[in-house]
Amino acid sequence: MCTVCGCGTASVEGHGQAQGHAHHHHDHDHGHDHDHGHGHSHGHGHGHGHDHHHGHDHGCGCGGHHHHHDRAPGAGADVHYGTGAAGTSVPGMSQSRLIEVETAILSKNDEFARQNRRLLGVLGAFAVNLVSSPGSGKTTLLCRTIRDLHDAPLAVIEGDQQTALDAERIRATGARALQVNTGKGCHLDAHMVGHAIDSLRPRPESLLFIENVGNLVCPAAFDLGEDAKVAILSVTEGEDKPLKYPDMFTAAKLALINKVDLASACDADLDAYEAALRRVNPAIEILRVSARTGEGMAQWLDWLRAGLAAKARPQAAE
Amino acid sequence: MHEMSLAEGVRGVIEDQQRRHGFAAVTRLRLEIGRFAGVEKPALDFALEVVLRGSVAEGAVVEMIDLPGQALCFDCMGRVEIDDRLAPCPDCGGGRLMPEGGDEMRIKDMEVA
Numbered sequence: 001m002c003t004v005c006g007c008g009t010a011s012v013e014g015h016g017q018a019q020g021h022a023h024h025h026h027d028h029d030h031g032h033d034h035d036h037g038h039g040h041s042h043g044h045g046h047g048h049g050h051d052h053h054h055g056h057d058h059g060c061g062c063g064g065h066h067h068h069h070d071r072a073p074g075a076g077a078d079v080h081y082g083t084g085a086a087g088t089s090v091p092g093m094s095q096s097r098l099i100e101v102e103t104a105i106l107s108k109n110d111e112f113a114r115q116n117r118r119l120l121g122v123l124g125a126f127a128v129n130l131v132s133s134p135g136s137g138k139t140t141l142l143c144r145t146i147r148d149l150h151d152a153p154l155a156v157i158e159g160d161q162q163t164a165l166d167a168e169r170i171r172a173t174g175a176r177a178l179q180v181n182t183g184k185g186c187h188l189d190a191h192m193v194g195h196a197i198d199s200l201r202p203r204p205e206s207l208l209f210i211e212n213v214g215n216l217v218c219p220a221a222f223d224l225g226e227d228a229k230v231a232i233l234s235v236t237e238g239e240d241k242p243l244k245y246p247d248m249f250t251a252a253k254l255a256l257i258n259k260v261d262l263a264s265a266c267d268a269d270l271d272a273y274e275a276a277l278r279r280v281n282p283a284i285e286i287l288r289v290s291a292r293t294g295e296g297m298a299q300w301l302d303w304l305r306a307g308l309a310a311k312a313r314p315q316a317a318e
Numbered sequence: 319m320h321e322m323s324l325a326e327g328v329r330g331v332i333e334d335q336q337r338r339h340g341f342a343a344v345t346r347l348r349l350e351i352g353r354f355a356g357v358e359k360p361a362l363d364f365a366l367e368v369v370l371r372g373s374v375a376e377g378a379v380v381e382m383i384d385l386p387g388q389a390l391c392f393d394c395m396g397r398v399e400i401d402d403r404l405a406p407c408p409d410c411g412g413g414r415l416m417p418e419g420g421d422e423m424r425i426k427d428m429e430v431a
Contacts, residue, residue, distance in 0.1 A: 096345055099335060101425040105327040105349070186320060218320040221356065221423075246403050247356050250417055279404070282392040282414035 012195045013164060013179045109222055112190035116197060116225025120208065124312035126304070127208040129224050131248055132232035133241070134214030137258045139166045141232060141291040142209055145304075146173045148297055153206035157196040159188040159213045166211065176200060187218040190225055205312040207304060216245040227307060228253035235259045235268035239276050246280040254285045254303060261290040321358060324423060325365035331425050332375050341430035344375035348427050352420035353387035354403055375428075383426065388419035 104110060120127050130138050139158075146154065156177040158166040167179035178196050180188060193210060202208045210226060212219045220229075231252035233241055236259060242249040249255060255277050263270055274286050287303065289296035332344060351357050359382050370376050386399045393412030406413050 096429045096431040097339075097341065098427055098429050099339060099341075100427045101331065101335060102427070103331050103425050105324050105331065105423040105425060108327060108330050185323075187323075189323075217356065218323075221320065221421075243404060247354070247421075279413055282416050 011181050011183070012192065012199060013167065106221065106223075109190045112194050113223040113225040116190055116194050119197060120202070120225060120227075121311075123202055124205045125202045125208050126206075126308040126311040127210060127224075127226040128304070128307070129210045129212055129219070129226035129229045130232060131212045131216070131219045131229055131252065132214060132234075133216045133237060133245075136214070136232045136234040136237065137291055138211050138214070138232050139169055141256070141258055141289070142211060143169060143173050144291040144294070144297065145209075145300065146170070146175045148294075148301055149207070149304075153203045155200045155202045155206065155208055157188075157193060157200065157208070157210045159192075159211060161185070161213060182213055186213060186215050187222050188212050188224060189222050193224045205308065207308055216241070216248045220247040220251045227311060231255045232258050233273065233277075235263045235266050235270070235273070239269060239272040242273075242276040242280045249277055249284065250281045252281065252284060254287065256296075256300065257286065257288045259290060259292070260288045260295055261293045321361040321365040322369065324357065324362055325369035328366060328425060329369050329373055329375070332370075332373065332428070335428070336374050339430070342374065343431050344378045344428050345431050346379045346381065346429035347375060347425065348381045348383060350383045350385050350422055350424040350426045352385040352422040353401065354417050354420035355423050356421075357423060378428070385420055385422050387417065389415035389417050391415055 116127075130142065132138050142156065146156075154175060156167070156170045156175055158164075158170060158177055158179045159182060160166055160179070161182050161184065163181070164179040167177040170177035178200050180192050180196050182188065182192070188210065197208075200208075210224055212224075229248075229252040231249050231254070233249075233255060235257065242255075257270060257273050260270065262268070270288060277284050277286055285303070287296050287299050289300055291297075328347075328349070332347075335341075349362075351359065351362075362382070363380060366380055370378065387401065387403070388397065389400055389407075390397055391407040391410060391412050392414035394407060394410035396407070396409045397418065398408050398415070400408065400415065403417070405415075407415060
């Protein structure tokens, strides 16, 4: 499986497998077996590597370009760093060419995220990426939010490994929702979300909720093109959660402490929750809410409306 | 965390570079990993070994360079380096530190033949 775009096992509702879709720019090198037993060992790259690559031209997108025989005749012959790709040399790196790459490992994801952000910017749609551990009450909170927002234009992208249960719950509120199943993937990425945005076609000046896979680790690193990550933390989870999983709470602009109606039953010290959140992210905004009783919902809706108003407003000149 | 995804990302970047520069093999690969990137280096090493199999970078020597964690202290407003995500400010002892650097995950360069 390509876990960067999720192709292979991820599916967007109405699309089947995500592969082969229109804005699928990157090449897929998976699914074909490279272990074809011609016995090259790990040392093969030094000088005779080109002998081995004929077998790789099998229509996977990485084949068909292997014209290196006449371009890189091997170690020693191409030490003119100034004319090569690198334009420099590094002690300890010898003989072969050095290519300065300086590229983020997640650059492909980041490019998809930029495309999403550009599109959402043109629409003036305010997108929030809801992140939390499983069971924090994301979907319940979202259903309540949708009900309390009444007729505000909005759409929901639901991410889970399996099932369309959450999208069905959202649709039961009357809102438009699309389920993305990540298969074995532990997070949504910008490419999946791009497909989902294409399908959902968010309305101008609307809210877009992206409910990420319940996971406090991986989604922190994947920009989806959202305006803000909102971390949801419920009072049943323990106030030390932000200290244990700091990256997610550092990445979040707002934290919602959910299920506050259960705080006394859980002996939860809400101030301790807030202190832990600010310990890992001194700039984080915090709201205490209960999707069940409605406590704090007004402030949460105000936060959303303010975000939407700022996004929807035509960009003020300087 | 998601080291397989990262390894797929590395392979994608290498293949882009291969199309651009046309080399036969990557013999050495240097990655820069920030201290706060959340990357488990042994797991990434393992994932790379699997994911790069059959690519031009199969068998490449992978070197990971640590980049320091940097933070802004909200108490003394100083920019400081910290080793641990929850370490106090080395200057003033304050505990309100906003990470500002150290989440990098980059391919720095590679040696090709």
